[in-house]
Amino acid sequence: MDLSQSVSIYIHIPFCRSRCSYCDFNTYAGMETYLADYTAALEKEIHLARPLLKTGEFIHTIYFGGGTPTILPAHQFARILDSIRREYLLTEDVEISTEANPLLLTAEGLRELRQAGVERLSMGMQSGNARELKLLGRRHSMADVIQSMDFARQAGFENINLDLIFGIPGQSLESLQESLEKALALQPEHLSLYSLTVEDGTPLARMLRDGRIPEPDADVSADMYEWLMDYLPRQGFEQYEISNWSRGEANRSRHNLQYWHNYPYLGFGAGAHSYFGHRRWANAAAIPDYIECLQSAQDWQVEAPPAAEQASLLTDWDEIQERMMMGLRLTEEGVCAVDFHERFGKDLEAIFPKEIASLLTNGLLEWAGEEQARRLRLTHRGRMLGNQVFMQFIEG
Numbered sequence: 001m002d003l004s005q006s007v008s009i010y011i012h013i014p015f016c017r018s019r020c021s022y023c024d025f026n027t028y029a030g031m032e033t034y035l036a037d038y039t040a041a042l043e044k045e046i047h048l049a050r051p052l053l054k055t056g057e058f059i060h061t062i063y064f065g066g067g068t069p070t071i072l073p074a075h076q077f078a079r080i081l082d083s084i085r086r087e088y089l090l091t092e093d094v095e096i097s098t099e100a101n102p103l104l105l106t107a108e109g110l111r112e113l114r115q116a117g118v119e120r121l122s123m124g125m126q127s128g129n130a131r132e133l134k135l136l137g138r139r140h141s142m143a144d145v146i147q148s149m150d151f152a153r154q155a156g157f158e159n160i161n162l163d164l165i166f167g168i169p170g171q172s173l174e175s176l177q178e179s180l181e182k183a184l185a186l187q188p189e190h191l192s193l194y195s196l197t198v199e200d201g202t203p204l205a206r207m208l209r210d211g212r213i214p215e216p217d218a219d220v221s222a223d224m225y226e227w228l229m230d231y232l233p234r235q236g237f238e239q240y241e242i243s244n245w246s247r248g249e250a251n252r253s254r255h256n257l258q259y260w261h262n263y264p265y266l267g268f269g270a271g272a273h274s275y276f277g278h279r280r281w282a283n284a285a286a287i288p289d290y291i292e293c294l295q296s297a298q299d300w301q302v303e304a305p306p307a308a309e310q311a312s313l314l315t316d317w318d319e320i321q322e323r324m325m326m327g328l329r330l331t332e333e334g335v336c337a338v339d340f341h342e343r344f345g346k347d348l349e350a351i352f353p354k355e356i357a358s359l360l361t362n363g364l365l366e367w368a369g370e371e372q373a374r375r376l377r378l379t380h381r382g383r384m385l386g387n388q389v390f391m392q393f394i395e396g
C-alpha cells in the first residue's frame with residue numbers, strides 16, 4: 001500500500017491526575033468534569049472532518065496521546081473509536097495505540113481497551129529509580145509498572161513500548177543502566193528514550209533556578225546516549241529513529257513513522273495539530289474553548305477548521321524544510337533522494353549543495369543504499385548532534 005495515500009488520526013486527551021515536574025504538554029489536572037462534553041466534542045470534530053478524505057483514502061493508524069488517555073473510561077475510548085469506524089474507511093491492519101500511565105491501569109480496564117480494538121500500548125515508565133521518579137513528579141512506582149505490564153500481557157497486548165527519560169539531574173550512567181535493565185526484564189517490544197529537556201515555566205525549571213537540584217550535565221547525557229546506541233542493538237533492539245528502538249520492523253510505531261515521513265494526519269482534540277492537504281492547523285488549547293468551538297460548529301471550512309486557533313497553507317519550501325527535519329530523524333532510513341525528487345520535483349543535492357557537502361565533510365551525514373535509491377542519513381556522530389544538523393536545513 002502507498003502510505004502517502006493513507007492518513008493517520010491523532011486524538012488528544014488533555015487530562016492528567018496531577019502535573020509532572022518536567023511537563024509542558026497541553027494537559028490539565030482536576031478537569032475531569034469536562035470528560036463527557038469533551039468526548040462529545042471529539043465525536044463531532046471526527047464527524048465534521050469526514051469530507052476532507054477523498055474516496056480511496058484510508059485511515060491506517062489511530063493514536064491516543066496526552067495528557068493521560070487512560071483517564072478515559074474504556075467505554076469512552078470505544079465511543080470515540082466507533083465514531084471513527086462509522087465515518088472513515090480503516091485499513092484491515094489499522095494500528096490503534098494509546099499512551100498509558102502505569103498508575104491508572106487495571107486488569108479489567110486493559111481487557112476493555114483490547115476489546116475496543118486498542119492493540120499497542122506506550123507506557124510512561126520514565127525511570128526505575130524511586131528518587132528520580134519523585135523528582136520528575138511521577139506518582140507511580142516501579143512496582144506499578146511491573147504490575148501494569150503483567151495486566152497488559154494478560155489482556156493480550158503484544159506490542160508494548162516503555163518510555164524512559166535520561167539526563168535527569170543527579171542521574172548517573174549506572175542509574176540509567178539499572179533502570180534500563182528493569183525495563184528490559186519486562187520484555188517490551190519497543191523502547192523510547194528521551195533526553196530530559198528542562199522547559200521554562202515548569203516546576204523542574206524553578207527547582208533548578210532556586211538551586212534545589214543540580215544542573216543536568218550535557219556531557220553525562222551525551223555519554224548516556226552513546227552507551228544506549230551501543231548497548232541496545234546488542235539486546236536485540238534496532239534503532240530506527242533518534243529516540244526510538246524496536247525489536248524488529250514489525251514493532252515500530254507506524255503512527256510515529258507517519259510524522260517522520262511527513263505523511264498526512266488529522267489531529268482531533270484540544271491543542272491537537274494537523275497536517276493535511278498542504279495545510280497545518282492547531283486547535284484551541286484550553287479544554288472549555290475547544291468544546292465551545294465544536295458546540296457551535298456547523299461544518300468544516302478548509303481554510304478555518306472549526307476549533308483551529310492557527311492555520312496556514314504551506315509553501316513547497318516549508319514542506320521541503322520539514323521533510324529534512326523529520327526524515328533525518330530516521331536513523332536507518334534517512335531521506336531518500338528519489339522519493340524526495342518524486343515529491344517535490346527537485347533534486348535534493350541541488351537544493352542544499354553547500355549544507356550537504358559541509359555535513360558530509362564534517363562526518364555528520366552519510367549517503368547509504370544503492371546508487372538508484374540513495375538515502376541521506378545521520379552518521380553515528382550526527383545522531384549525537386542531530387539538532388545542529390537539522391538547523392542547517394532551516395532557513396535562518
Ligand code: SF4
Pocket residue numbers: 015016018019020023024025027066067068101124
Ligand atoms: S502524565 Fe504525561 S502529560 Fe500528564 S503531566 Fe505527566 S508528563 Fe505531562
